Amino acid sequence: MRAARFxxxxxxxxxxIDDIPTPEPASGEVRVKVKVAAIQxxxxxxxxxxxxxxPGMSLPLTTGNEFAxxxxxxGPDTTGFAIGDRVAGRRTFGAVADYITxxxxxxxxxxxxxxxxxxxxxxxxAQTADAAMDALAIGPGDIFLINGAAGGVGSFxxxxxxxxxxxxxxxxxPANQDYLRSLGMIALPYGEGLAQRLAAAAPNGVTAVLxxxxxxxxxxxxxxxAPLDRITSxxxxxxxxxxxxxxxGTRSGARIAKLFALAAAGQLKPQVxxxxxxxxxxxxxxxxxxxxxxxxxxxxxx
Numbered sequence: 001m002r003a004a005r006f007x008x009x010x011x012x013x014x015x016x017i018d019d020i021p022t023p024e025p026a027s028g029e030v031r032v033k034v035k036v037a038a039i040q041x042x043x044x045x046x047x048x049x050x051x052x053x054x055p056g057m058s059l060p061l062t063t064g065n066e067f068a069x070x071x072x073x074x075g076p077d078t079t080g081f082a083i084g085d086r087v088a089g090r091r092t093f094g095a096v097a098d099y100i101t102x103x104x105x106x107x108x109x110x111x112x113x114x115x116x117x118x119x120x121x122x123x124x125x126a127q128t129a130d131a132a133m134d135a136l137a138i139g140p141g142d143i144f145l146i147n148g149a150a151g152g153v154g155s156f157x158x159x160x161x162x163x164x165x166x167x168x169x170x171x172x173x174p175a176n177q178d179y180l181r182s183l184g185m186i187a188l189p190y191g192e193g194l195a196q197r198l199a200a201a202a203p204n205g206v207t208a209v210l211x212x213x214x215x216x217x218x219x220x221x222x223x224x225x226a227p228l229d230r231i232t233s234x235x236x237x238x239x240x241x242x243x244x245x246x247x248x249g250t251r252s253g254a255r256i257a258k259l260f261a262l263a264a265a266g267q268l269k270p271q272v273x274x275x276x277x278x279x280x281x282x283x284x285x286x287x288x289x290x291x292x293x294x295x296x297x298x299x300x301x302x
Contacts, residue, residue, distance in 0.1 A: 001019070001020060001021070001022045001097060001098035001099050002017050002018070002019060002097065002098050002278065003017070003018055003019075003020050003062040003094075003096065003097035003098070004016070004017055004018075004062060004063050004064070004096040004097065004278060004281040004299075005018050005020075005060040005061060005062045005063065006047050006059070006060060006061060006063065007059050007060035008059065009047065009048055009049030010047070010048065011047075011048070011289075012047075012282045012283075012285035012286045012288075012289065013282060014047065015047070015063065015281050015282050015285060017278065017279060017281065018060070020062075020097075022098070022099050023099060023100070023101045024073070024075075024101070025073055025074060025075030025078065025101045026075050026076075026101070027075050027076045027077050027078070028075060028077060028078055028103055028104055028105075029075040029078060029101050029102060029103055029104060030071050030073065030074055030075065030078055030081055030087070030101070030102060030104050030107065031071070031072055031073035031074075031075075031099055031100070031101050032067065032069040032070065032071055032072065032087060032089075032099065032100050032101075032102065032107070033069050033070050033071075033072045033098065033099055033302065034067050034068070034069040034095065034096075034097060034098060034099060034100055034301045034302065035068055035069040035070065035116040035120075035300075035301060035302055036067070036068050036069070036116040036117045036119075036120040036275075036298050036299065036300055036301060037064040037066060037067045037068075037095040037096045037097075037120060037298065037299045037301060038064070038065075038066040038067070038095070038120040038121045038123070038124075038125070038152075038296045038297065038298045038299070039063065039064055039066075039096070039284060039285070039288055039296075039297050039298075039299065040065070040066070040124065040125055040151075040152050040153075040288075040296065040297075041151070041235070041288070041291075042065060042124075043063050043064060043065065043285070043288065044285065044288050044289060046061070046063070046093070047063065047285065050237075054092055057092075057093065061093050062093055062094045062095070062096060062097050063093070063095070063096050063281070063285075064093070064094065064095030064096035064097075064299065065090055065091065065092055065093065065094075065095055065123075065124045066088075066089075066090055066095055066120050066121065066122075066123040066124040066125065067088065067089065067090075067091075067095040067100055067120055067123060068086075068087070068088035068110060068116040068117070068119040068120035068123070069086075069087065069088075069100075069116065069301070069302075070084060070085065070086055070087070071083055071084060071085045071087055072099070075101075078104050079104070080104055081104055081107070081109075085109060086109065086110040086116070086119075087107040087108065087109055087110060088107065088108060088110050088116075088119035088120055088122065088123045088256065088260075089102055089106045089107030089108065089123045089253060089256060090106060090123040090124040090127065090251060090256075091103075091106060096278060096281060096299050096301070097301070098301060098302065104253070105252060105253050105254075106251070106252060106253050107123075107253050107256070108253045108254075108256040108257040108260055109257070109260075110260065111260050111261070111263070111264035112264075113263070113264040114260065114263055114264060114270075117272050117275060117298050117300075118263070118270040118272065119260070119270075120296075120298055121152060121270045121271070121272060121295070121296040121298065122156075122256065122259055122260065122263065122270055123256060124251070125152035125153050125156060125296065126152075126156045126256075126259045126268070126270070127251045127255050127256060127259070128153050128156075128234065128247060128251075129153050129154075129156035129157035129160055130156070130160055130249075130255060130258075130259060131247050131248065131249035131251070131255075132153070132157055132210050132232060132234075132247050133157065133160050133161060133164060134248075134249050135232060135245060135246070135247050135248050135249060136208045136210065136230050136232060136245075137208075137230070138160075138161045138164050138166050138208060139164050139165060139166065140164070140165030140166070141165070141166075141207075142161070142164075142165075142166035142167065142207045142208055143166070143167050143169065143202050143204070143205070143206045143207050143208075144161045144166045144167065144168050144169070144206065144207065144208045144209075144210070145168075145169045145170075145171075145198070145202070145206045145208070145209045145210070145221060145224065145226075146158055146161075146168060146169070146170045146171070146185070146209075146210045146211075146212065147171050147190070147209070147210070147211045147212055147213040147214075147217040147218065147221060147235075148171065148172065148190075148211070148212035148213035148217070148235065149168075149170025149171060149172050149180055149185060149187075149212070150170070150172035150173070150176035150179055150180060150293070150294035150295075151212055151294070151295075152295065152296045153210075153212050153234060154170065154172075154210070154212045155179075155180075155183060155271060155294060155295060156268070156270075157210050158170050158180070158183050158184070158185045159183055159184070159267075159268050159269065160268070162183075162184045162185075163262070163267060163268075166208075167186070168184065168185045168186065169185065169186045169188060169198070169201050169202060169206065170183075170185035170186070170187055170188070171187075171188050171189070171190045171194065171213070171217065172187065172188075172189070172190065172294070173189065173190065174189045176293075176294050177189060179271075179294045183269070186201050188201060190213070190217065194217075194220065195220055198220070198224065202224070204225075205224045205225025205226070206221075206224045206225060206226050207225070207226055207230060208226050208230040208231070209221040209222075209224070209226050209230070209231040209232070210232055210233075210234075211231070211232065211233035211234070211235055211236060211239075212233075212234055212235050213235055214233060214235035214236035214237075215236065218233050218235075218236045218238075218239075218242075222242070222244075228242075228243050228244050228245070229244075229245050230245075231244040231245065232244055232245050232246065232247055234247065270295075270296070271294060271295030271296065272295055272296060272298055273293045273294060273295040273296055273297055273298075274287065274293075274297055274298075275297075275298050275299070275300050276297065276298075276299055276300070277299070277300050278299055278300065278301050281299060284297055284299055
C-alpha cells in the first residue's frame, strides 16, 4: 500500500510516497481503508523533530493523525463495528496511507449528515478542543480568549465554548475576521495594537485562555486576569515552565461520537480549507508551514 512518510526530520521535502506492507488488525482493532486524512500543526512539529517520537515508534513515520474511511477488516475479538461501516478516528501517526489499523475504541461511526472530509477533521482536532473545554471548565459567564482562533482547534473550541454559554474572543489574521464572526466569536486581528483591542473588547479582562499561537500572544494573554489554571497552550513549548495547565482528558471513539452528534445537528461546523491528493503531500505540508488560513487541510487518499 502507499504511505506518505518521512525518514529524516526536516522541511516538507523530506516526505515521500512509499510502498509498504498493508497492516493486519490485531485483537480489538479494525483496519480502515482510508478515504480522507487530515493534517494539522502537530504533523509539522513531528516532521521537523520538535516532538519526541512516542515509545515503540521509530523513523520512518507515516504522517497524519486523523482519518475517515470504511472498515475493511476486523481483528480477532473485535466488536461494535462491521465491514463496510463508515468511520473516522484518530491514531498517533499513520493516517496518510491507503490503510490504517486502529483500536475499535478510538473510532466512531460517521453520521449520514457528514462526508468523509468533514469527519476526518474531527477525529483529533475537535477532540483536543473538547478536552480543552473540560480542562478549562468553560461555562456560562466566561469571557474566553482564543489566540489563533481560525485554525482547526481554535475554530472548534470557539464553537464548543459558545454552546456552553461563554462569550468568545478570537484572534486571527485580518483575512480570517469574517470567518470568526461567522462562528459567533468577537473577532480581533492580531499584531500591533492587540493589547488595546483586547482592552476594548474585554474591559474587565478575560476569565480563561486557549492559546493556539504561542510566543508574544501567550505572553500578552497571561496579563489579562485569567488564573494560571485557566490558561492552556497547544503551541508554546514554554507552557509547562510557565505554570499553565495542560489539556487533559481521554481521546476516544465515544468523545468523537458526541462531537459527530453535534455536527449532525448543525451545532458544530467542521471547516475544510483545502483538499490535496495524496501525491501532493509535500505541497500540503508547504501550506501547513504558512500557518495561515482557516479550518483544516485534508488529503484525499482514495
